[in-house]
Amino acid sequence: VLPDDVDPMDVRYNVIQWVHRSTRGWSYGSSVRDPRTQEIIKGHVTLGSLRVRQDYLIAEGLLAPYSEGRDDVGMLSEFALSRIRQLSAHEVGHTLGIAHNFAASSDDRASVMDYPHPMVTLNAQGEVVVDNAYAVGIGEWDKRAIIWGYQDFPEGVVEAEARSRIIEKTLASGLRYVADEHARIGTRASAGPAHPAGSLWDSGADPVAELNRLMTLRAVVLGRFSDSAIQNGRAMATLEDVLVPAYLMHRYQVEAAATVLGGQTFTYAMRGDGQAVMSRVSADEQRAALSAMLATLDAKALRLSDDIVSLIPPRPPQSGVSRELFPRHTGYVFDPMAAAGTAAKITLTQLLDYKRAARMNNQQLADLDLPGFADVLSIVINDLWPSSRDSSLITIERMVQVMLVDQLVSLLGNVAAAPQVRADALDALVKIQKRAEKTRDRTLPGAAHMRFIARQISAHLDASDVFQRGDLTVPPGSPI
Incomplete structure (x- = not known):
């Protein structure tokens, strides 16, 4: 704890400060540096207290710790x-x-x-285990970084050569590195990241296997979800606060699995350092990734049981609705369809990312066995229009179909997308339109749905701005 007579801005002291926020926010580790030498003089860390609340919500959804009068806050606190x-x-x-x-x-x-x-597992009894949720201590990569940056060398040792040997040993260890600009979704370089090992909030050596594992865990957690996830005395409506991270626990692993599609394993190699520069992800791995992602769009996985839905009433007076909750088409009444739609949007956005689509087409220039974007779209369409339908799930299936059409329409009109990607999107829309026009659904909702899709596609294809041309900027040449 900082002594009363010490100013936290005093450059002589390294400080970690605890900041309260009313909404989620990032934490920061900043430095004061000597502008002449860039020597770090002072470290100043800002930790946001709401990060604890987010982990508490995750743990409550996973563990449902308040059953049978139990109030095991110790487990939540440690998590x-x-x-x-x-x-x-x-x-x-x-x-x-x-x-x-x-x-x-x-x-x-x-x-x-x-x-x-968090690394969450199931034990032999099918119980959720969080004992190893977060690693303890610093990792091997951190040690190598500190050794390289802060190692003191005895007199007579050539520092540049010694640091080169540190790098060589680090490379030989097999430790990998993927930087911000090649992992973050939404950055200029990576609207759809390409390195299968470089994602945020993911786990495991194999992103596809981990997605499948998380979907199994998610099914168990949702199958047991009840009012035991909140303390006695809390408003039942606040179950939704806990449900959101539980229902969407797979969201980041979907993004990680998507990097396998059109994926490239690469290094920041320097000429002569012996590193492999780049290799493409195999066709089998890419097909496995697509299969795992499509499983997240299965209506069974998207459907919330009525046992859960019936536990969530409208919010109490004066409590308000925040961005932390699911959207609604139903006013203040909880909307399980909108919840399913948010999960479906996460997967569809990754599957139809225009940069990822271009990479899938480009990889076929080198290897025809690798899937192109048209191949992926064909599989997606066939999967989302199953030959046999479960009447209890058909409403969710129809919603996902409409969302697919919406994404394809956006892709078709995206002038930043590669021409072949837009052509593939057009071809997919025409196929869906023909399918909708030929389908004879005898139910009123089914007939309306098919008519809506057909008319929606037709209207967009007739719009004057859909086929605006894209442009490629030629790098500057003058003066030479």
């Missing part, structure tokens, strides 16, 4: 505090000048400088 300890080390790493390494989670949690997803 949340283990994350804060890891986060503190992460931000201190930034004050020391260490960058993010988003490949660390794929290398057995080799660094605190990744964004970790």
